[in-house]
Amino acid sequence: MTISLHALSILSTFLVLVNIPQQSHAAWTATDVHAVRGLILSSATYDRLIRPSENINVNVSLSLLTINFLDVKTQTLSSTGWLTAEWEDKRLTWNAGTYPDVTHVYALDTEIWRPELFIDNSLADVSILDDDNVMFKITRDGVVEWKLPRIFTTFCNVDVTYYPFDTQTCVVEITSWAYSQDEISLNVTRNSVNTEDIKPHGEWTIISSSAEEKTLQETKENGVIETFAQIDFYIKMQRKSNYYISSVLLPVLLTSYLNNFVFILPVDSGEKVGFILTVLLALAVLLTLVSDSIPSTSINTSILSVYLAVTLCLGVVCCLLTVLVIKIYFKDPDTDITPRWRLLHDKVLAPLSCWTGCPCQCSREKTVAPSDNNNEMVVMNAEDENTETKSEQNCSNELKWTHLANVMDHFFLVVMFVITTISSITFMVALAAGGELNE
Known part of the structure; x- marks a missing residue:
């Protein structure tokens, strides 16, 4: 009887030790992510055509990977990088206590609201920035992060006064297209362009960059002036003149x-x-x-x-x-x-x-003749002015x-x-x- 009680005690202790991790840690599961997506993206509670609030602050930054070329004759700058935009959508939040291990989920362009951004000085693709294959990262507090990779082909006002020792300043203009400044405010995430991952170029060297918040005004037919938010990313490059x-x-x-x-x-x-x-x-x-x-x-x-x-x-x-x-x-x-x-x-x-x-x-x-005394050369002038004149x-x-x-x-x-x-x-x-x- 004593041995049986001792064996039961050991068995119960083993079961407690085995069950402790299971009770204190809930692993990430696809079922929880599916439940969160169904919760926040329910068609009954979420409409992607309605903006989240009356005024939305969109934080925008530009990161460059390469400078492809700067065509001086056509004044075209081609660069490769990605545009990062962040905003807050309170409709896309969930309870951390219910789903503690689901910190973020992903959604497509057709599922959530996004700001309509436009490159104002684009030369290749004059359209709204979008990509059906790029996913949006949504955190549990409703912050949406959108990273859009793109080849930016923009107009650059080239100054060739000091060619080939010239320095060019090109700009990428990001504008809110459909929403006015009262509805969407564009803010810079950092005061410069992110060039940490840029590859060296054979002709141009980036010496500085900056970002500036501006406004774009449009006058309608009835005389009403509508203001749109705009961000200009300046890229200053110097030509390698060797x-x-x-x-x-x-x-x-x-x-x-x-x-x-x-x-x-x-x-x-x-x-x-x-x-x-x-x-x-x-x-x-x-x-x-x-x-x-x-x-x-x-x-x-x-x-x-x-x-x-x-x-x-x-x-x-x-x-x-x-x-x-x-x-x-x-x-x-x-x-x-x-x-x-x-x-x-x-x-x-x-x-x-x-x-x-x-x-x-x-x-x-001058007439030069050798000296009889010390074998040195002495200078003999003309005898008189009449001889020189003659x-x-x-x-x-x-x-x-x-x-x-x-x-x-x-x-x-x-x-x-x-x-x-x-x-x-x-x-x-x-x-x-x-x-x-x-x-």
Whole structure:
């Protein structure tokens, strides 16, 4: 009898230990979720066409995964990410004591109410944001979370003034379409765009982002102004300019200096006109290539396009000057040089170009003779002013059209080289400095 009582005691203790977990913990079951969904989504108590309250606060945030491309010519930004919206619907709550392990359930777009959101500056899909395959997460306190993945193709006002050192600010505009601001208020969840998971892009780098709450006003035919809530997500991107420095700027700079080498070619070679026309053709091709990558607008003018246009104009001037030099070079050698050309040579061409060849000199050379005492070189000046004046007159009388053409070639080489250098430095500094200030 004692052994039986002892065995019963052990058996009862074992049963108590086995039953304790079952009584203190109720596991999650699909039956409970089904019961919760039937409770909150009952057609008798819930109508998806009626908003939950008089005014609903919808918290919106934007997260980006990739920047696909920014087409500068069509001013189109393509990006991939998802839009997160949260709001509270008191009709979608259940008792935590009845279903303690069901913290949230999911519903489809056809089952619950949702705000009608619209991308105001969309270019690809001008429609209400929706997706029948995306589920809504509903918590037991009635908070609904909607994460909508999407490729955002939006308009971006591109400023190409400092191309290729430009910085662009694009915006994604989210607007409440059907409900006015008195019915739905759009609030930003965070003050910037979420870029934690973004992949690096080969051409653009995101340097900053921001979010701003705005309003959109619409005037009806009867004069009544209706206000809608709007959120603008700003994305500031900087172009990676290393590729453009080697493929655009460097060829433009080198080609611009090719204009000057036409004045080094001898006139007798017969290649001066052909050379300058080839350079002009190369500049025209570069100008066309750069213009094709820049939007056709007069709002913003690219400094690089202006520089190419100036370089093209300098090339045309070099071509005209080359024709002038060739014409002077092949004048009848028996024809005397007119006083105007002689004055231009003596006062402008020879002094400014520092031409040192006879018969035109930038400065009179000094006579040098060795010293008998210490084998050093000493400078011997002209005997008197009359001898120097006579030498200058003889030099001037010996001036021929061929010599004048050579002096003009040298003068134009110096002048165009200085102009090209000054214009190149000015435009390149303006591009680099403007890009830094814009950033």
